[in-house]
Amino acid sequence: MSTTTLMPDDRRSLTLRLSFVQYLLAFAFAALAVAFWIFQVAQHERFREMAENNHLRRLPLPAPRGVLLDRNGRILVENQNVYNIALVREQTRNLDETLRTLAMATGVDVAQLRDTVNRRRRDPSYRPIVLIENASFEQVVAMWARRWELPGVIYQEVPSRKYPTGLAAHLFGYVGEITEGQLSRADFEGVESGTIVGQAGVEQAYNRLLMGKEGNRIVEVNSLGRELTKLDEQPPVEGRRLQLTIDYDIQKAVEDAFDAAEFNGAAVVLDPRNGEVLGFTSRPAYDPNAFASGIDRATWAALNTDELKPLQNRALQGRYSPGSTFKMAVALGALEEGIIKPDFHANCSGGATFYGHYFACWKKGGHGSLDLRHAIEQSCDVYFYTVGNMLGVDRINKWATLLGLGVKSNIDLPNELTGLVPSSEWKRETKHEKWYAGETISVAIGQGQVSVTPVSMAVYIATLANGGTRVTPHLLKAVDDGTGWKEAPAPPPQSKIDVTPEKLQAIRDGLWMVVNGGGTGGRARVDRHDVSGKTGTSQVISNLGRLAAARSGKDLRDHGWFVFFAPRDNPQIAGVVLLEHGIHGPNAASVAHHILETFFAKQDGKPLPPPPTHEDLRLDYKDPYARGSVVTGGGQQ
């Protein structure tokens, strides 16, 4: 404890000093009170008048959002100037009459105008409320012609988002006015109501970078609110330009192939070496331009009620059974856990019995005796029933997870969902039941409880392609804040597994044979290039259920998968194509073929292949199971 108590001498000097400073402070406060008295009482009239005639107005100048470029510098998303018709309520004398006159002049529904004003009624009355976004030239002229009847109505030229490519709607996302919920969130601190912010996709994920800084124009206005003189202007600061990892040509190839295939679904194409996303689509898509200057209610309602859910980003949020594409995870697990060697043989006679149930192979006559390479090439179900049964569900879960299935890819886009790779623990926790060994059999061929998102499948095949590194898919390549491009660091991989190269090679041999041997992926073959891949067919409904539901009118056709990478030995591209109700995997391989052909043509410096026609793809439409005999187990190719 301190012993420095105050001696009487000290205390006297302290008291003296304190008294002095107390008088000084009292004097200072008295002086302040006098100053306020002068302003507030003596000169009140003068300042009251100034406040009432405060003709200085701050008009916000919206900042253009940052431009998005592809990896080669091609513009993907840009801005255009549009005209808004807005209302400054402060200058309006009769709001109702003004709105009616404006509605008549411009041909807009007066109820809609009233709604907009009501929604923003808490805004300061000098701040313009945008009534008609993206007004046509005729509307502006009509408004201006009647300006004397429309006090407080003004037009502004503002930047608006433009998506010129017509590609990758879900990837870019869309923009919209900041919502009331967002206004109160910390990450939107300092953003004013009425500001346009990203609401989906890259626009949302990188909103802070893209948004820029609102400017101000201080103007002197007359009593009608018309600008008389511009006194000061703080120009808005454009948002940062972002370079995406997307390759416009690959992206276009993806979209062209889907257009030709006329199926819904999703595709994700990566660079397996670093996780850069080269192409990305989700179908059906929407037109992001419709959102750019305020989406009208009818379009919004239509998008939300459409049964095909065009707003859903299937690549991140659609969950589907992987079917046979899952077999590589089982194969790698069995090899690495030492359960089998690549020359392990199993005999397929068209089906086999496990735990008292008969499980059929997709090939009725059976494949005979085959080793791992050929089992992958032929996608033999019986082989993987056998291996999966030996491996057990928990080790299947372990290896599928290491390869990126059933977990988030952590791509830099919002609202990613996870799939599911079952395990005995999962079943115990969610269903409070023990796992039955018989359930493992259908898991081994990617059916049963297994579900995956397309983006996690892209990570899965990329991990097999690059030798075990679970890369993080990402879209941001570089950022330009006005001072030049700065490379954005690639996110670190999610995990890395030490695989034995010879063991992985056996699987990769099989994947090459799928495309280039006698396998199911022959449609993805590209001349003089080594493509590897695997098809998968995912049952929408069991064959028993299919008979029962046949008359419901729902689309019950199976989903088709194709996962791929190329070239075989030093992969530079990897990806996934999912065709929703696309009958089977080989149809997806047809779509992937155009993507791969474009990639190699670009790499070889050859002219890019023209967009395929529907006929070019030679798709199968015959649903082999539509009225077929009932078979239990898989219908896998």
Added chain:
Amino acid sequence: MFERRLFFHVDWLLVGAVLLLCAIGVAMIYSTTYVTVPNGPGHPGAYFRTQTYALALGLVALLICLVVDYRVLAEHSLLVYGSLIVMLLFVLLKGQTQMGGQRWIPVGPYHLQPSEFGRIAVALILAMYFGENRRGARNTGDLIIAGVFTIVPLALIAKQPDLGTAVTLIPVYLGVAYLAGLRLRLLAVFAIIAALMAPIAWHYALKDYQKQRIQTFLDPEQDPRGAGYQTIQARITVGSGGLTGKGFRQGTQGQYKFLPVAHNDFIFSVLAEEEGFLGVLTALGLYLFVILRSLEAARLAKDRLGAYLVGGIIGGFAFQVIYNVTMSAGLAPVKGITLPLMSYGGSSLIATLAGFGLILNVRMRRFTN
């Protein structure tokens, strides 16, 4: 540690005045952000909610600073000071950028501004230094050492750059040194040095926007729409309030953003606009009461340490109040100096209340050994 009889020595009048000022502040924040930051129909703004939470946290901080004997706290002043320096360095290296400066450490959805705690840490260490050396502040060497203790955080905060908060450390230093017997002749020397340094600082240390603020203050009419805009608008805001004011939430100047950051730097202008000259007198009276009453605590203090501690804390507080109120009337250049207890800002409120916890502490323990 906390004897029951101490409870009877708590200065409840001071507590009441401080809480009343906080309540006025929260009400004014509600009023200024009501229109410009809508948050659903009829809802008060998010600022209002944040400030209420900070007030609750501040009362906890006040209680802690009250319960622990200030002599124990002072013994650990080096630790407190060290943590402050570490946090300021962290902010400089890793802090979040906002409004053109790096001042924040994110804590969940909120931000911590370490610079606001600088005044307490500096007051503690200086009071300890002068209180324990048995010589007071008569020795120039001691003054220089204490000056170094002040300059280090001051420089770190100024580098953020947040010159407004940085300069508030100077009155803390002067407050402690003055009570510790700083020779008044030396104070005069300081003033002369400062006057001589001004032109040099003008050329080398001040940034363009800072120079502009001072220039426009000296002659606001010359540039009524640039930086002079704020000074003029502040005067219009205050003057248009009149004797009784326009009424709660009825202000037009602050609410419609003629005054920028009305809930922060210019909260007193809004008070003047909405509650008039009578409101101003009430608030000024409360502030003066709080300051004079706190200085009584210094007079009553048991030991030098306690008296100097109060001097440091109140030095910073009084400076902030007087400067901000002067600025609110458009009578001083616009600087980022907030009005303690009333301006929006969680870290500032918590740190200020913690400071009053220490002042109450000194007074409460005047009879203990």
